[in-house]
Amino acid sequence: xxxxxxxxxxxxxxxxxxxxxxxxxxxxxxxxxxxxxxxxxxxxxxxxxxxxxxxxxxxxxxxxxxxxxxxxxxxxxxxxxxxxxxxxxxxxxxxxxxxxxxxxxxxxxxxxxxxxxxxxxxxxxxxxxxxxxxxxxxxxxxxxxxxxxxxxxxxxxxxxxxxxxxxxxxxxxxxxxxxxxxxxxxxxxxxxxxxxxxxxxxxxxxxxxxxxxxxxxxxxxxxxxxxxxxxxxxxxxxxxxxxxxxxxxxxxxxxxxxxxxxxxxxxxxxxxxxxxxxxxxxxxxxxxxxxxxxxxxxxxxxxxxxxxxxxxxxxxxxxxxxxxxxxxxxxxxxxxxxxxxxxxxxxxxxxxxxxxxxxxxxxxxxxxxxxxxxxxx
Amino acid sequence: xxxxxxxxxxxxxxxxxxxxxxxxxxxxxxxxxxxxxxxxxxxxxxxxxxxxxxxxxxxxxxxxxxxxxxxxxxxxxxxxxxxxxxxxxxxxxxxxxxxxxxxxxxxxxxxxxxxxxxxxxxxxxxxxxxxxxxxxxxxxxxxxxxxxxxxxxxxxxxxxxxxxxx
Numbered sequence: 001x002x003x004x005x006x007x008x009x010x011x012x013x014x015x016x017x018x019x020x021x022x023x024x025x026x027x028x029x030x031x032x033x034x035x036x037x038x039x040x041x042x043x044x045x046x047x048x049x050x051x052x053x054x055x056x057x058x059x060x061x062x063x064x065x066x067x068x069x070x071x072x073x074x075x076x077x078x079x080x081x082x083x084x085x086x087x088x089x090x091x092x093x094x095x096x097x098x099x100x101x102x103x104x105x106x107x108x109x110x111x112x113x114x115x116x117x118x119x120x121x122x123x124x125x126x127x128x129x130x131x132x133x134x135x136x137x138x139x140x141x142x143x144x145x146x147x148x149x150x151x152x153x154x155x156x157x158x159x160x161x162x163x164x165x166x167x168x169x170x171x172x173x174x175x176x177x178x179x180x181x182x183x184x185x186x187x188x189x190x191x192x193x194x195x196x197x198x199x200x201x202x203x204x205x206x207x208x209x210x211x212x213x214x215x216x217x218x219x220x221x222x223x224x225x226x227x228x229x230x231x232x233x234x235x236x237x238x239x240x241x242x243x244x245x246x247x248x249x250x251x252x253x254x255x256x257x258x259x260x261x262x263x264x265x266x267x268x269x270x271x272x273x274x275x276x277x278x279x280x281x282x283x284x285x286x287x288x289x290x291x292x293x294x295x296x297x298x299x300x301x302x303x304x305x306x307x308x309x310x311x312x313x314x315x316x317x318x319x320x321x322x323x324x325x326x327x328x329x330x331x332x333x334x335x336x337x338x339x340x341x342x343x344x345x346x347x348x349x350x351x352x353x354x355x356x357x358x359x360x361x362x363x364x365x366x367x368x369x370x371x372x373x374x375x376x377x
Numbered sequence: 378x379x380x381x382x383x384x385x386x387x388x389x390x391x392x393x394x395x396x397x398x399x400x401x402x403x404x405x406x407x408x409x410x411x412x413x414x415x416x417x418x419x420x421x422x423x424x425x426x427x428x429x430x431x432x433x434x435x436x437x438x439x440x441x442x443x444x445x446x447x448x449x450x451x452x453x454x455x456x457x458x459x460x461x462x463x464x465x466x467x468x469x470x471x472x473x474x475x476x477x478x479x480x481x482x483x484x485x486x487x488x489x490x491x492x493x494x495x496x497x498x499x500x501x502x503x504x505x506x507x508x509x510x511x512x513x514x515x516x517x518x519x520x521x522x523x524x525x526x527x528x529x530x531x532x533x534x535x536x537x538x539x540x541x542x543x
Contacts (some may be wrong), residue, residue, distance in 0.1 A: 163407075206407070
């Protein structure tokens with residue numbers, strides 16, 4: 001390979017990444033407008049409901065949490081399907097019936113949303129019925145669930161399309177989006193899977209690791225794009241890391257070979273008194289390792305979203321929610337600059353966390369499938 | 378606390394979505410993509426190996442060319458040497474032959490000369506003898522023309538013969 005082609009090979013993804021960065025950053029003012037409108041609407045509602053105070057904490061929690069409808073812009077919300085399993089049977093209705101704290105009477109009960117956007121059953125008097133609420137299971141296609149479906153569709157379209165392109169072009173070099181994604185795929189295969197699992201077994205796990213990497217990365221990126229239909233904080237929701245790390249845990253447990261269990265239960269060459277201490281630690285380690293994956297991804301992404309929103313809310317805190325224009329204008333440039341900075345940082349974190357999760361998963365798999373002769377050095 | 382309490386509904390959708398994406402991409406995306414990437418890599422590797430082999434072959438071929446050239450040159454040398462030898466031999470043979478011929482001719486010439494010389498000498502001897510006889514005849518005719526002279530000669534001879542007897 002000569003110098004220039006190696007250079008363009010490196011440059012192309014960089015240019016694309018820079019473009020993506022620009023795109024996201026340029027969206028941030030849109031984010032700002034959206035929030036100003038939101039804050040404005042809060043003010044309108046505030047006048048209606050006896051001057052409600054601006055509470056940054058509530059706004060942030062609302063943004064990083066899940067919701068039953070999808071805010072598009074201003075007062076426009078996309079209603080989402082509500083699916084409830086009640087003791088009587090299944091309930092299907094649109095979330096538009098529950099907007100602005102309204103109650104909806106279905107076939108088997110009357111429902112409303114709590115302040116934290118949770119489904120609750122209300123009794124005839126209009127107050128929460130805790131016993132009945134505990135009996136229902138909410139399978140609604142919430143904002144996060146819809147984002148998940150969107151991400152799945154996006155991934156299928158991109159990668160199956162890419163595979164089609166490969167089938168058509170044969171062994172010719174990648175073109176278009178594939179030329180950006182192929183180095184990443186090769187990176188996951190060689191630098192993540194092959195390095196940590198080993199030459200012999202790694203190809204068995206590469207498809208799963210690739211899916212894992214792109215799933216986390218795409219969801220992270222989707223969470224960072226503030227305009228509809230993106231912006232849902234899916235990887236920062238406990239459910240995503242929980243499921244992903246559970247799969248890692250199950251995978252490691254299922255593929256683990258005898259040397260792994262032997263090392264866990266009784267490490268060879270260690271005296272018995274030490275083993276009494278070591279074995280419980282090793283057994284705990286088997287569970288703790290996937291758990292650290294969960295915490296790492298969850299905390300990083302959630303914290304990123306919170307920091308991003310905190311800098312943002314500074315504008316509304318200093319402007320006393322519209323009462324002090326000077327405060328608002330004085331803070332805005334700094335708050336925006338910080339938001340943009342954090343946004344760039346989060347773009348990095350989005351890829352980094354996907355990489356770390358995938359890398360650690362493959363390292364755990366690597367220790368589980370290691371051959372006996374690799375253990376003693 | 379609600380932050381770390383997993384939502385059952387979302388958990389359900391997450392399992393479904395992730396399951397679907399793992400299955401679909403594993404079957405319809407990663408397998409073909411990875412296999413074509415692998416194919417491309419191996420074809421590049423093959424091409425490189427092929428090129429290397431070709432280069433080696435070329436080097437070998439040029440080495441063998443060199444060898445052939447060297448052999449040809451050596452052969453030419455021997456051929457030339459042989460030709461030179463043959464020529465030299467032929468020349469020397471011719472020389473020998475010519476020398477022998479010349480010698481023979483010289484021998485013959487010498488013989489002839491000797492014979493001629495002998496013949497000439499013989500002839501000369503005969504002529505001299507004849508001339509001597511003629512001279513003697515003339516002298517005799519002149520000297521012994523009268524009887525006194527003949528008587529003197531006979532006396533002289535007789536005295537000489539007597540002197541020789543005594």
